[in-house]
Amino acid sequence: MSKRNLLLASLVAALAAIAALASTQHAAARIVASCPTIKNGQLTIGTDNPAYPPWYAGGTKSSKWKINDPSTGKGYESAVAYAIAGKLGYTKAKVSWTYVPFNKAFAPGTKSFDFDINQISYTPARAKVVAFSKSYYDVNQAIVVNKGTKIASVHSIAGLRSFKLGAQLGTTSYQFIKSRIKPSQTPSVPSSNAAAVLLLKNKQIDGLVVDLPTAFYVTAAQIPNSKILGQFENTAGQTTDRFGVVLQKGNPLLGCVNRAITTLRANGTLKKLQQTWLAKATGAPILK
C-alpha cells in the first residue's frame, strides 16, 4: 500500500467513525416515546447515599453525595444505569439522580424516581410490592473475616456454624445465613453497612456476610486487616440471587427497561462493564 493510499484509507476510516458517532448520537437524542417518565424529557434514577464502590466510583462532585457521586457514570451500577438510559434515548445530561433510602424504594405511594438501582435482590415476595426488572447482575454471597482470628482457618459452610455471624439489615445475605449456614448463635443484623463493618472491625462479630463485590470493597478499603474467607455458590435448586432495578408496580417503563437490559446483555455490554468494574470480584475461593 502506498503512502497516499494509506492516507486515503485512514481518512475514510476517520470519516466513517465520525459518521457512526454522529449517527449514534443522533439516535441517542431521540427519546423513546412509548416509555413515559415522571418528568417529561428527563430520566430520574434513584439510589442510596452513601453510594459505595464498586457499584459507584469516581468520587463526589457535590456535597449531596457521600463517598461517590452516581452521576459520574463510573462504577458498575452507575455505568449500567447510563447504558439503560442510553437505550431509552436519554443523553447523560437528561439523566438526574435522586437519593432514595432502601426503605423508601418500596414504601407505598407515588415514587420519586423512574427506576431505583441499589443492589436490590429479587425475591418473589418483594416482587408483589414493586416491579423488578430483569437481572443486571447475578450475585454470589461471600464472607469477610478478620485475619488471624479463629474463623479465618475455616474451609467449609459447616465449619461456620458455631461462629457469631452478621449481615446488614434488609439484605439477602441475612436470609442466606439463616437458610444455608444455619448458625448456632443468633446472627447480628445491624441497620446500616457502616454499622455492620464496624461490628466486624471491633470483632463484635466473627464474620460478615455480604455480596461478593461488596466484600472486595470491605477488605480493600473499610477493614485493613480483613480477608474474604470465601464465596458461596448459587447452587442448583436454589434460586439465583440477582439484582434488578426497582420500579413502581405497574409502571409501563418496566418493559422498556427490560428490553434495554436484554439488549445490553446480548451485545456484551453488561459483561464488559462487569470486567471493568467488578473484575476483582471473581477470584475468591468457594466454600461448600
Added chain:
Amino acid sequence: MAGEGDRRADLEVDRRSRVVSSLRSGGDSRRSVAIALLSTVVFFVVVAVAITHAPGWPEVRSQFFDWGEFKATFPEVARAFLLNVKIFSIAEVLILVFALFLAVLRSLPGPVFFPLRALAIVYADLFRGIPTILVIAMLGFGAPALGVSYIPKSVIFWGIVSLVLIYSAYVSEVYRAGIDSIHPSQEAAARSLGLSRGQTLRRVILPQAVRRVIPPLLNDFIGLQKDTALVGTLGAIEAFQQSQIDTNATFNFTAYLSAAVLFVAITIPLARFTDWLVARDRRRRVAGGTT
C-alpha cells in the same frame, strides 16, 4: 387566705365529682351520655370512611394490614420481644438504684458537697440532652473498639448500659422532685427526735418522697420499654429489628404492626395502672389524709 384556698379546693372537688357523676346516672346526664356516644360514633365513622376511601387505601391496607403477613411474622417478632423484656427488666432495676443515688447526691446540703452536687447536675444535663440513639451507638461501637480484652463486646450489654445512663438522668430528676416536695418541717421534726441526717433521709424523707413519685416513675418506665427498640440498630435482634428484617424481606410493613401490638400490650396496662395510682393518690389527698 388559707380559707380562700380551701374554698377553691372544695369547689374544684365539687366540680370534678359533678363531671364524674354526670357520666354515671341521672336524667340530665343520660342525655349527655347519648350525645357523647353519638358524637364518638360519628367521629370514628367519618375518620374510617375518609381513610378507607383515600385513593391509596387498598395499597396501604395490603402493605400495612395484611392478615396473612401478620400471622406469619407475629411468632418470630414475639420471640424477639423477649429480648426487649430482658433489656428493660435489667435496666429498670439498675436505673431505680443508680438514679436514687444521683438524686441523693444532688440534695446533699452545705458548701462541702458542692462538687458532688455539681457533678450530679452536669450528669443529668448531659444525659438528658444527648439523643438516646447516639449514646447507644457511641457506647455499643466505641467501647468494644478500645480493644481491651476485659471490656464486654456484646451490643446488648452496651445497650443496657446506655439505657441505664440515660434513664437514670431522667429518673434522678423525678426522685429529686419527690425529695424537694417533702416539707422541711418533716426533716426538722426527725432531727429533733434525735435521728441523724442519714437516718432522716432513709427513714423519713425517702419513704414519703418515693411514694409520691411512683406515677412519674412508671411513666419513665414506659418510655424505657419503647426505647429498648433502639438497641436493635446495633444488630441485636429485638422485636423492632426482627420486624424490620421481615419488612425488608417481603417489602410488606405488616411486621411493624406485630411489634406495635406487643409493645402496646404491655404499655397500656401499665399506663392504666399509673392512672389508677394517680387517681388514688388524689382521692387520698383531697380526703385530707397524708400521703
